[in-house]
Amino acid sequence: MSANTFINDNFLLENKFAEELYHNYSKNQPIIDYHNHLNPQFIAEDKIFDNTTQVWINGDHYKWRAMRTLGINEQFVTGNGSDKDKFLNWGKTVPYTMRNPLYHWTHLELARYFDIYDLLNEKSAEKIYIETSEKINSPAYSTQNLLKKVNAELVCTTEDPIDSLEFHKKLAQNPIGTKMSTAFRPDKAILISNDGYNAYVDTLGEVSGIAIETYTDLRAALRKRIEFFNENGCKLSDHGLDQIYFENFTENEVSAIFKKKRENGELSPEEALKFQSAVLLFLSETYHEFGWVQQFHLGALRNNNARMHRILGPDTGWDSIGDYPQAQKLSSFLNALDSKDKLSKTIIYNLNPADNEVMATMIGNFNDGSVRGKVQFGSGWWFLDQKDGMTKQLNALSNMGLISCFVGMLTDSRSFLSFPRHEYFRRILCNLLGDEIKRGELPNDMEWIGKLVSDISYNNAKEYFKF
Template identity: 40%
Template sequence: MLYIDENILLETDFAQELYRKHAQRVAVIDYHSHISPHDVAVNRTFDTITSIWMENNPYVWRAMRANGVEEKYCTGTEVDDWQRFEKWAQTMPYLMRSPLYLWSHLALKSVFGINEPLNAQSARRIFDACNEQLQGGELSARSLLRRFRIACVCTIDDPIDTLDHHRKLKREGCDMQMLPTWRPDKAMNIEKKEFRGYVKQLGEAANIEISTFESMMDALQRRHDFFAQNGCCMADHQLEEFYDEEYTDSQIEIIFEKAMRGQDLSRGEVRQYKHCFLKRTAEMNQESNWTQQYHYGILLDNNSLLYDTLGQGVGADSIGEPYTAHAMSHFLDDLHTRGKLTRTILTCMNPADNDMLCSMTGNFQEAGIPGKLQFGMGWWSNAQPGDINEQINALSRFGLLGRSIGVSTGSRSLLSLVRHEYFRRLLCNLLGNDVAKGLLPADIDSLGTLVEDVCYNNAHRFFGF
């Protein structure tokens, strides 16, 4: 049974024309991605569809756990690739109406030319057909990036990373860019048990003995400079919420010293420290003329057993309920008033914040930098067609859709890059429906320009890639 029609998500002739003539033909900048720099640098080939799809993919693991699948089939090493894939295929029918269901089948069709539903009955046939194509070596990591028309991908990297893989790709003169993104979350999360050990690693990477908060910031600055020397022009910060607690330099030093001695910190002390940390790193970002991203509204690592066994980012995160508008406003206003606010992307996991965020970005724009503050769209829980449509509508109500830099995938699997196609189809469909209702002029050239800008041109200009 055929499933994915070439006009899926495109309900009008005008939407189909917009997509074919404009959205489909422009390249992609994926400015927030968790794909492996190693895989791209060595141009990794994949033995099975399981390794390319299910390896390091919390979206898949989370769905399988919800279906009652044993953990060994999600992250264990004691099962083979077929056994793991079979459990994923058995889970798929229960995912109907999830964006993951549609993404998965779009990827199968786009990459492998397979256009039938994945389920228990089709699993072996699809597994073998995909693996046969993978054996030819034509679906390597870089080949897949080209297939998805990736012009630039920005990976998420810790300040202590060597960036060897990024430098290797640049030396080879590859026809696509892979740029690092500086993410210092481990130095911010002072309440975590790993904090002291991480500070030691940071000091070693920066060749600085860290004994105070200021010496830690010196080490971070040195690594910030190192990243800049290797093509980085963006920072990314993931946090539960923004913070507004007042602090003094001496208080922050005392809090840091307590943490390094292994003493418990109060909730207020943690929030003071994080507020200070975010201010200081924002100043670094502005001084280097970087863009900064804030991904917030997420409760991380809720399952203690999974966290203790597997670590962070394994599919146990959920939507938070941050009441953060005042704190965010004060944070941005302070930076703006002091001339320390750089280009900023604000992204929330909780769709309840859409209108607040879109209106917040309008408060701190700047002449000569169109869309200096951006509303980030399509992150994790905001991936349903209705959610993306609502985010586009919120931006249209409170900002300028035509200045949007579109979406990033946050993907860990190369197959997840198909989400750019998904977003582009939804954007064209929304505009096409507005034309059909008489809300927009049936001007294919003007709307085509808007689509190309949102899908590629704005990001290209915004980041300077």
Template identity: 45%
Template sequence: MAFIDERFLLESETAIRLYEEYAAPEPIFDYHCHLSPRQIAENRRFNDLFEIWLEGDHYKWRAMRANGEPERYCNGNAPPYEKFLAWARTVPHTLRNPLYHWTHLELQRYFGITELLDADSAPRIWEQANSILQNDLDVRGILQKFNVHTVGTTDDPADTLNYHAQIAASSLPTRVLPTFRPDPALRVDAPPSFNAWVDRLSRAANTQITSFKSFLDALEQRVLDFHAIGCRASDHGLDICFAEPCTDAQAAAIFTDAQIGHTATPEDHRRFASYILHFVGRLYAKHSWTMQLHLGALRNVNSRAKSIHGPDTGFDAMGGTAQLSALAKFLDKLEQDGSLPRTILYNSNPVENYAFATITGSFSAEGIPGKVQFGSGWWFMDQKEGIEWQLNALSNVNLLSRFVGMITDSRSFMSYPRHEYFRRVLCNLLGGEMEKGLLPNDEALVGNMVRNICFGNADRYFGLPERAGATMAGTVDINQG
């Protein structure tokens, strides 16, 4: 019998029916990920299992490092097949780590491979998967195979929108839209990279940035450009939220100092970041966007490794920085201005789950169910236990029925089974409680909630255009960013 069968993660007959009848048929609304618009536009075909599965996957790199594998097999220069073999050697040691589940779920769903991956099976699995990749699976084939309705990529305001325009003008059934992520706009504490980015923003917005006002004008222009191509969401990856008072004059002075190479003090950095977040937050509300805040990660804790490999290579941790007061103040200031957009809060530390969930319930709006959302389990928390913790906290202090569901938050086209994984966990939780009498034994009632969490809630919440087609794409000032 295959390790993963139709009962995987489903511990009751009711859970099985909820999954098969209500969850599995729903399309995927992946409103936040890090897939490459270029690879979608060019319909990339992957040469081998390494390219689609291990290239840039810091989850797997962390496990391989923990298993003692040399760095050349992780983020180093070893040949692709040798890196795959190193991963195969590691997999048996990931028992009870979610990577063991994900690895075998992905092998089965993409390639029909039910054999367990280890050093012995690796050559056979490599050959079988590569044959399917080279003959049957390209990027668009994957999107179709997994019934992906919508993809929200993550895009720098200084990025070109060319690839999104190409996708919008194509016949691809999946709706692929950019997400506005202006994190570099806050980095007055690092003038060299900040000023280089401002130059890129200037070119993207087709304007000269010579003052703080023209900087803000350029950001607003890019919001307009993104909106025209179909964008309806932003995203911010923040160690902490910022909510320091900052006047127009103070922000302008901090910007000017950064432009001439002066590094902002920690206090001035917090002030400037608070000002910019409030500025763009008002823009999001004006254009009926959704603002996403990924909060609390402790990044690059191994400074030696960062100096060698760069950021985002698997040396981050779960943060514990107190930030809830600042988060509440930030949301409240936008609320006071009548400019709080739809907002999704992602928490990286389960200790703060209930606090995050209660903050979301403090900001409601008539006619907008679940206006401020407690986002799905994120990063270190997107496994079975973390998903259950998030669902339980949300259920206990807010409305699970209005939850907008799971995201992949991934750079890999191999990640779509994460939605299946989430749906199975959700149905197992609800099905088990139905059988215990904690929920009504009414499959239509509970099943309709499952359907909405899997797809319908997100589809209604984001208010996306029906299809970003060629006419819309033609209105955008396409640039090289």
């Protein structure tokens, strides 16, 4: 690799201060990936993929959206095209992704996993497909070894309350070097207006061993599953919601709403919001009891394309940023928990960048001195986990809070090749600080600012989550 190679040692590092911060204080820190959607079965069974498409393109809705935009037929995106043809079409797409984070991620991933520094394009795609697939289809590139390659100290996947945690149990019995954990994701038990809600509740009842006929039964079943997750090493929850729900309700109202739903009655929007508010508060109070961290990913407008959702289902690339009001309900929700001294460590992620300053100031209202960085403004997420989005999040947090307490980056990914996103974030962080040192806006105090970088890269997350 030459200094002129696109992905070189000082990629995104624009001056000597940024270089020193990254190479001396951040680069070699282990990775704590405290939120992702990796398949724990693949990790427990140390899966070896047949080719690069299976690990790199399948399941990656970021790439799918780009390919569709370029006019690639769905056959070569999620359809029945061969794995090789899908890769070749991705290679054709890559040059057109310039200024999209996919261009940076793609070449970082080729470099870090495969030691390939050539640009991926239509001409190079076949050669790169052959070279990467030969490596992927070998024990050295099994899922467990892919985690070791990036120095992943901890990986926390995301599971539904009905999950058996079978593969997490296997991983606990047979440790792999990378510590594994899970996050409890009970959205399907909250979103009462969703199709299939009653069928889901039936399954939750079977799994928990509680016949769920009443709202009291539902709470008992959810608590039992929290206990089960806790016994199996879970230390955090996660919610993917359009916004925080907070409506005034009585227990009698919520019980009647749940009974109406179980009898297949039609709920009004107001009834649904009351129910969702009640369950969310119950869950959050229970998380506090167990000492969990709670995460809220807010602001996605999902499944916009009804036709393609019918054909392909959710999580296939038809979501966007929503413009939901966030501040008032979020404030009321956090205040209700705090007033009972039942507010857990909390991380709030927004998807709409217009809400950056709302979130950056909201966390300060509930950082009460009991825990360092108790309430966090989460890293740039989904459409915002790119250079501009990360920089804006870091600036908002710095201006209105303490960036020094920030727990840093995560992948939020389904791909085993996505971990260079941590490197991407770290380089952006170091360049931001290095640029301000160069301009005289920060002192040339490498020992202190280097400590800040190390903390954000690794130490803060290690202390915050206490896995």
